[in-house]
Amino acid sequence: MTNTQMEKYTAGFGLSLVVTSLLNAVILVVKELSAPVMSMMKAALGHHWTTHGVILITVFVILGFIFSSIKLETRWDSQKMLKYIIWAVIISGIIIAGFFLPQLKIAGVVQY
Numbered sequence: 001m002t003n004t005q006m007e008k009y010t011a012g013f014g015l016s017l018v019v020t021s022l023l024n025a026v027i028l029v030v031k032e033l034s035a036p037v038m039s040m041m042k043a044a045l046g047h048h049w050t051t052h053g054v055i056l057i058t059v060f061v062i063l064g065f066i067f068s069s070i071k072l073e074t075r076w077d078s079q080k081m082l083k084y085i086i087w088a089v090i091i092s093g094i095i096i097a098g099f100f101l102p103q104l105k106i107a108g109v110v111q112y
Helices: 008-033 035-045 048-068 078-106
Strands: none
Touching (some): 008 035, 008 048, 008 078
């Protein structure tokens, strides 16, 4: 795989993907642990998942344009961005799985 220079929007929205992926895991854990947060999210748009999705899409788009304007493409190449994206997805997956796995054991779904 070769390192290639990225276009400004590719770099900006790539970094936005990294942040949004991690934010997704944090929001999920916070709303599941906090009844007031869950209630607020349900009340905001009718269902907590709808509010969750709207927050993430909004953050992704706003950060994408902000990051695109700070010339990341001059400092990062495609391999560096790919590594950040892969690690963000892995870390987010571990956070989410780490949160739900003990709950599955309590519910008797997982036997280990």
